[in-house]
Amino acid sequence: MSARSIRPVHSVHGGPRLAAVLLASGLLLTGCGAAAVDPGPARGGTAADGGGAAGPDTAVGAGSVGGAVGRSAPEPPPAGPKAIPGLGPRTLAAIPAGTDQAVVATGVGRNRNTGTVLVYERDPVTGWAPVTDPWPAHNARRGWSDDHTQGDLRTPIGVFGLTDAGGLLPDPGTRLPYDRGPAFSVSGTGFLGESLAGSFDYVVAINYNRVPGRTPLDWTRPLGSGKGGGIWLHVDHAGPTQGCVSLPRGRMKELLRLLDPAKKPVVVMGDAESLRR
Structure with missing residues (x-):
């Protein structure tokens, strides 16, 4: 002074x-x-x-x-790293600290079987940002559940690892372990009478009630068979699923090429209201 x-x-x-x-x-x-x-x-x-x-x-x-x-x-306070929009504190906390890639699958209602999928990646400085446009998707016929059980026709809500892939068709260029074989063949019709043929041409196993590091066809159920399993990302057949999330064929191939084990990818999935918690 x-x-x-x-x-x-x-x-x-x-x-x-x-x-x-x-x-x-x-x-x-x-x-x-x-x-x-x-x-x-x-x-x-x-x-x-x-x-x-x-x-x-x-x-x-x-x-x-x-x-x-x-x-x-x-x-003004310095801007912090960007979070994934639409995700609440509990959902964000469930994403592992070392994860830098997230597939976000969501729908507008708890009982809806249509929604969208976006892929996000995390920069250590700027935070999360989308690396794809929204893709149309289907989920289970009756919508979503945070207490999934075998045969409830709902897709489990939560954050799950993505470590293993496979399909009936040759590997389109993924960095995930890829199991190809005729066991991925499927036939019959879906809930709307649509053909299921080709639905498992490309799949990514969602690590819900399964052992990571094994083929998607492995049926080991650590939580017991009553909690269901065999939840995959797979090719869309123009109708709701039993419990999986399905994407158009071209988007499934794009997703397989995007997923990088070094980024420890996860899927964050559920209805919009649940994910905001």
Whole structure:
């Protein structure tokens, strides 16, 4: 803090005596603009009318004796890394710290069997950002469940790893382990009478009630058979599924090429309201 030089004040009603009064009041002191803001409540007005006195946390208006008291504008907080939109704190907390790739599958209602899928990737500085457009998707006929059981025709809600792939057709270029074989053949019709042929041409196993690191065809159920299993991402057949999430054929091939084991990919899936928790 420093005192400004004092110039004689000439007035028919005060002269030098008025200057001395002003000096005593402290109004000629300059403020520290970068000082921390006083934690006490701010009062408006001027130093002359009692609304505040010049001190280490205030500044006198420049060029005006007894000018308005001002404070430094607070610095805006730095922007943090971006989170995946639409996901609440509980869902975000379920994504492992080392995961940098997330397939988000969601629908607008708990009992709906249509929705969208987007793939996100995480930058260590800027956070999560989409790397695809929204893709149309189907899920189970009766919608979603956070307590999935065998045969309930609902897709389990949650965050699950994606470690293993396979299909009837040759590997389209995925970095995941890929099991190809005739056991991925499927026939018959779906709930809308649509053909199921080709649905398992490309699949990615969702690590719900299964052992990671094994073929999607492995039927080991760590939680017991009553909790269901065999939940996959697979080729869409233009209708709802038993419990899987299905994507158009071209999108399944694109997804297989995108998934990178080094980024520890997961699927985040459920109805929009559940994922906001």
